[in-house]
Amino acid sequence: MTIDLAADGAAQERLCRFVAAAAGATRATIVSIAPLRGGAIQENWAVDIEMEGGAGAGRHALVLRTDAPSRVAASHGRAQEYALLKLARAAGVAVPEPLWLCSDPAVVGRAFYLMRRMPGVAAGHRIVKDISLGGPRDALAERLGQELARIHAVTPQTVTRLAPDQSFEFLTPASAIPGLDRVKLYRRYLDDLGDPHPALEWGLHWLELNSRPAGEITLVHQDFRTGNYLIDERGLTAILDWEFCAWGDPMSDIGWFCAKCWRFGATEREAGGIAARAPFYRGYEAASGRRIDPAAVHYWEVAAHVRWAVIALQQAARHLSGAQRSLELALTGRILPELELEVLNLVDAAEGRAA
Amino acid sequence: MTDNPDGAALLEEARRTLLETLLPLLPPERRYDGLMVANAMAIAAREAGQGDALFRESVNLLAALFPAAAPSENLRAQLLDLEARLAREIRAGLCNAPGPRRDAIRDYLRRSATTRLRLSNPKALSKPSR
Numbered sequence: 001m002t003i004d005l006a007a008d009g010a011a012q013e014r015l016c017r018f019v020a021a022a023a024g025a026t027r028a029t030i031v032s033i034a035p036l037r038g039g040a041i042q043e044n045w046a047v048d049i050e051m052e053g054g055a056g057a058g059r060h061a062l063v064l065r066t067d068a069p070s071r072v073a074a075s076h077g078r079a080q081e082y083a084l085l086k087l088a089r090a091a092g093v094a095v096p097e098p099l100w101l102c103s104d105p106a107v108v109g110r111a112f113y114l115m116r117r118m119p120g121v122a123a124g125h126r127i128v129k130d131i132s133l134g135g136p137r138d139a140l141a142e143r144l145g146q147e148l149a150r151i152h153a154v155t156p157q158t159v160t161r162l163a164p165d166q167s168f169e170f171l172t173p174a175s176a177i178p179g180l181d182r183v184k185l186y187r188r189y190l191d192d193l194g195d196p197h198p199a200l201e202w203g204l205h206w207l208e209l210n211s212r213p214a215g216e217i218t219l220v221h222q223d224f225r226t227g228n229y230l231i232d233e234r235g236l237t238a239i240l241d242w243e244f245c246a247w248g249d250p251m252s253d254i255g256w257f258c259a260k261c262w263r264f265g266a267t268e269r270e271a272g273g274i275a276a277r278a279p280f281y282r283g284y285e286a287a288s289g290r291r292i293d294p295a296a297v298h299y300w301e302v303a304a305h306v307r308w309a310v311i312a313l314q315q316a317a318r319h320l321s322g323a324q325r326s327l328e329l330a331l332t333g334r335i336l337p338e339l340e341l342e343v344l345n346l347v348d349a350a351e352g353r354a355a
Numbered sequence: 356m357t358d359n360p361d362g363a364a365l366l367e368e369a370r371r372t373l374l375e376t377l378l379p380l381l382p383p384e385r386r387y388d389g390l391m392v393a394n395a396m397a398i399a400a401r402e403a404g405q406g407d408a409l410f411r412e413s414v415n416l417l418a419a420l421f422p423a424a425a426p427s428e429n430l431r432a433q434l435l436d437l438e439a440r441l442a443r444e445i446r447a448g449l450c451n452a453p454g455p456r457r458d459a460i461r462d463y464l465r466r467s468a469t470t471r472l473r474l475s476n477p478k479a480l481s482k483p484s485r
Contacts, residue, residue: 037387187446196435196442199464205445327391334398337472338479344465 003109005045005064006033014107015064019049019114022100026053036063037123043068046117063096066112068324075243076170079103082113083166084242087219090162093150096238118238120230127226128264128273134231141275143236144229145283148257151239152250152288154219171219172246179211179249182303186310193313199340203306206347210299214249215290221245224253225262226272254284254292255300260342261308261335302346309339363403370396401474409470410434416463417441420456 003011012030020028029050036044045064051057067078076084078101085098096115103111121133134140159168175181183204190197222244230237256262257280263273271280281292316333318324360368370393378389410430417437418426427433441460444450450460472480 037384196439198438198441198445198460199468201442201445202461202464205448205451209451327388327395331391331395334475337468337470337475340468341465341472344461344468348461 005108006035011108015047016049018102018104018107019100020051022102023051023056024054025051025056027051031059047114061117062099062114063117064108064112064114066108067110076245078111078113080170081243083163083168084245085115086166087154087159087163087168088151088239088242091150091154093147094236094238095242096240118230120232120237122227122230122240124225124227124262124264124273127231128266128269133233134274135233135235137269137275138279140231140235141271141280142283144257144272145280145285146287147229147236147239148221148224148253149284149287149290151221151224152218152253152290156217156247159219174214174217174247174249176213177211178214178217178252179207179299179303181248182252182307183208183211186306189310189314193310193317197309197313197336197340199343200306200309203302203343203347206350207299207303207306210350212296212299214251216250217247218250219245220248220250220253222248222253222256225257225259226264226274227262249296249300250288250290251293251296252300252303254281255297255302256304256307258297259301259304259308261305261339298346298350302343302350305339305343305346309336309343312336312339361403363400366396366400366403370400398475401477405474407431409474412470413437413463413467416466420459420463 005011005015012033016028016030020026029052031048031050033045033047036046043066045066047062047064049060049062051060065078065081082098082101085095088095089097096118099114099116101111101113102108105111121127121130127133131137154162186200186204190200221239221242223241224239228241229239257272258270258277260267260270263269266273269275270277284290285292312332312335315329319326319329319333373389373393373396378386378393381389407430414430414434414437417434421437421440427436441463445460450457469480
């Protein structure tokens with residue numbers, strides 16, 4: 001069931017009662033509520049709440065994040081994402097502070113959580129174009145490398161120490177060769193979708209033949225890219241969108257961040273459309289103590305384009321099936337040829353052919 | 356035979372009206388929706404002008420790779436069938452041997468992606484690839 005929070009007074013009242021109880025306040029009142037343009041997978045609302053009584057008395061700028069009416073197969077629900085935000089915070093990653101989780105669908109129609117609203121801009125096209133944002137771009141890229149290193153410091157061994165009261169059994173495990181896990185998964189998704197995609201099969205077969213064991217298995221964010229972090233005038237304020245986290249090869253996140261499909265047209269700035277790779281790699285290597293192997297990153301850039309293509313097909317299918325009619329989802333289906341061409345280019349480059 | 360202007364021309368004109376007349380009137384938070392509508396109309400207009408030439412070219416190229424494939428009146432169904440065969444062969448590792456067949460498959464994949472990109476986002480073709 002979808003509830004328009006901005007128009008539904010009864011839902012707003014239920015939300016206020018939930019917040020007051022969760023925060024230990026005597027009363028909570030919504031000062032303003034408006035939808036935020038978010039991802040295609042969940043809905044985000046900017047909510048300002050005035051609280052009376054308790055330790056949190058005063059005005060709070062929050063974001064309410066709830067599931068969208070339909071979901072992409074690999075994404076976690078809100079309860080898991082809330083646990084991941086707590087884990088990331090414990091690991092020292094810049095994330096919005098998660099405040100309260102509500103699993104009861106009776107309040108706003110679906111599970112949701114509230115977190116502090118961080119200042120800044122996330123829109124990839126703006127970040128790439130407007131270089132007055134985010135401070136000096138090399139420093140921003142270096143900082144992002146450091147943040148990613150903090151995420152990768154979370155391993156199956158350290159996770160219980162970092163967040164002893166949470167269970168992370170929902171995180172997809174990785175085998176010793178995470179690339180092969182991915183190949184199997186994307187083939188299954190393609191088979192579920194039905195139509196043939198020979199160019200993606202071309203990339204998948206190359207990924208199968210060229211897979212190598214990971215140096216180590218860590219937490220991977222799986223959507224760490226321009227468009228999913230917030231920057232203000234001075235620099236980074238938060239890493240967002242934790243719903244795809246899993247165990248995996250840390251190099252996969254480096255490949256995703258640098259993949260051409262996430263440079264928002266600024267293809268010459270290979271680190272997320274904001275800087276050269278060097279400062280990003282430098283920040284990562286210094287903070288992680290790990291060396292970045294360019295061949296491994298190249299492998300994961302092929303995987304990145306195949307993965308985004310499969311997700312784009314799934315998003316288009318949500319529209320085509322009628323589960324969630326949306327022009328944005330429909331148009332996502334039309335980015336396939338661009339991704340296919342880049343898969344072909346990257347495979348050719350790895351095989352020593354000029355693209 | 357249709358009356359003039361045809362569907363592609365109508366879409367083109369409707370898109371011009373949207374961009375020049377209506378878009379400036381939209382509130383800022385709806386501007387992105389307006390641009391998405393314009394983009395969808397541009398893709399549809401390019402595709403409408405294309406007819407079934409795209410299917411025909413692909414089917415001809417693939418039929419050369421699979422000479423035993425039965426011809427069909429329905430180009431779209433035939434293309435899906437041929438692409439499914441190609442996808443299965445690639446997945447099974449049957450296209451790995453270096454040689455003319457592998458080169459022809461690579462050329463087909465590149466050509467198909469480029470032709471479809473010309474419809475979906477021709478601007479991306481004019482950019483250098485790296």
